[in-house]
Amino acid sequence: MSTTVVNAETEGKAWGGGNQPLKASYGKMMMWFFIVSDALTFSGFLAAYGFSRFKFIDAWPIADEVFTHFPFLHGVDAPMYYVAFMTFVLIMSSVTMVLAVDAGHHLNKGKVTIYMFLTILGGLIFVGSQAWEWNTFIKGDYGAVQTKGGNILQFVDTDGHRVALRDFAVVDEHADRTQHESKSGLWFVSEGTLPTYTVDEVLHGLEANEHVLVRTQTLTAEGEKTVLSRAESIKQIKNNGTLVVEGANLHVNEYGSPLFADFFFFITGFHGFHVFSGVLINIIIFFNVVLGTYERRGSYEMVEKVGLYWHFVDLVWVFVFTFFYLV
Amino acid sequence: MAHEHKLEIFRGLWKFKSNTQKIWGVLIFLTIVTIIEVALGILKPEALMGKVLGMKALNWIFIILTIVKAYYITWDFMHMRDETKGLRRMVVWTAIFLILYLIFILLQEGGYVFDVYDNGYIKRDF
Numbered sequence: 001m002s003t004t005v006v007n008a009e010t011e012g013k014a015w016g017g018g019n020q021p022l023k024a025s026y027g028k029m030m031m032w033f034f035i036v037s038d039a040l041t042f043s044g045f046l047a048a049y050g051f052s053r054f055k056f057i058d059a060w061p062i063a064d065e066v067f068t069h070f071p072f073l074h075g076v077d078a079p080m081y082y083v084a085f086m087t088f089v090l091i092m093s094s095v096t097m098v099l100a101v102d103a104g105h106h107l108n109k110g111k112v113t114i115y116m117f118l119t120i121l122g123g124l125i126f127v128g129s130q131a132w133e134w135n136t137f138i139k140g141d142y143g144a145v146q147t148k149g150g151n152i153l154q155f156v157d158t159d160g161h162r163v164a165l166r167d168f169a170v171v172d173e174h175a176d177r178t179q180h181e182s183k184s185g186l187w188f189v190s191e192g193t194l195p196t197y198t199v200d201e202v203l204h205g206l207e208a209n210e211h212v213l214v215r216t217q218t219l220t221a222e223g224e225k226t227v228l229s230r231a232e233s234i235k236q237i238k239n240n241g242t243l244v245v246e247g248a249n250l251h252v253n254e255y256g257s258p259l260f261a262d263f264f265f266f267i268t269g270f271h272g273f274h275v276f277s278g279v280l281i282n283i284i285i286f287f288n289v290v291l292g293t294y295e296r297r298g299s300y301e302m303v304e305k306v307g308l309y310w311h312f313v314d315l316v317w318v319f320v321f322t323f324f325y326l327v
Numbered sequence: 328m329a330h331e332h333k334l335e336i337f338r339g340l341w342k343f344k345s346n347t348q349k350i351w352g353v354l355i356f357l358t359i360v361t362i363i364e365v366a367l368g369i370l371k372p373e374a375l376m377g378k379v380l381g382m383k384a385l386n387w388i389f390i391i392l393t394i395v396k397a398y399y400i401t402w403d404f405m406h407m408r409d410e411t412k413g414l415r416r417m418v419v420w421t422a423i424f425l426i427l428y429l430i431f432i433l434l435q436e437g438g439y440v441f442d443v444y445d446n447g448y449i450k451r452d453f
Contacts, residue, residue: 054437149453
């Protein structure tokens, strides 16, 4: 059957690049292609965030005013310091990861173990910080009133400093409204947690406090939020205020457009999920290193592959950091 | 086994003796860039608030610094510098082309919707 054998004698000279034009192993190449597709997913989210932001370009929340907290420092205005810390932690864990990869090239099991451990530690610190950040964001700080049109009205004093609802709202002891529970009424109707104050209580507080003004979400030419006059403030709350908002969730957001909160939860949540799965994969690899699996295999390429994934997670955070907190 | 690493960054301006040294060098560089970003974000210098190509100059600086950071993470931490040209182009150009396309479409559309809200008799202030 020698006539049917097709042999173009291309072994080793198929084309300029040879038979392995990319000189990368199958696993590494597939990890790169996964990273490309995942990068496109994240870009989709971030571009959608950009779309919504451009749509409400004159009324978007100012990130500096949203993320002002630092753990254990209560009442201190610390915009962005904590996110900067988180960014640094993630970059640091990227460094320990690449050091682990490097130690793997030298088949140094001890060093790979230490660096993998430090990488996992960095990842856990980051996920923990993320959880804290979410918690602070959900709990909120000053509280605000939402209007019929879905706009957010915040409160400031005459110097422009934010005022919390708890500092001026006049509590009406007789207006107690208990939260509806399915056992005490219609079982098929549910109700979320009620806000601490009603709109009326806020209105009374506003009328009683001369120095409190309303701030709308519309941005001025200088990029600051518009502060209304005293008369206009009372009129706005009286005519348009429908709901007291404390903190943020998928429906309302005391800092401004609910879309901001939606995207925050979705994008940082999706990224946090990547970090979390990265930590799990790193732990698996860590135990394989400790058990000597790669030592016996004579190659630490597996560390290199999860390393690629881990660096990618860091890379995405660099962009999330810029577009959520800086720009 | 690909042990060979290109041990210089900034087009050869900064050379390193070993891969480990290069990693620390890149870390120092990334840290400096992050510190600059955070400092600018907190100070918000008045001089950078002017608009360049429809966006604040400060925001352009942030975006450029981010891309610089992304470059060094990909090239040195992910060892893209040491991969073949083919693999590098396959990954980087595909992503860059598609992302730019997506950003252009969505931001263009977002700006249009804003204009409709702004001039198109749609009342949102109530």
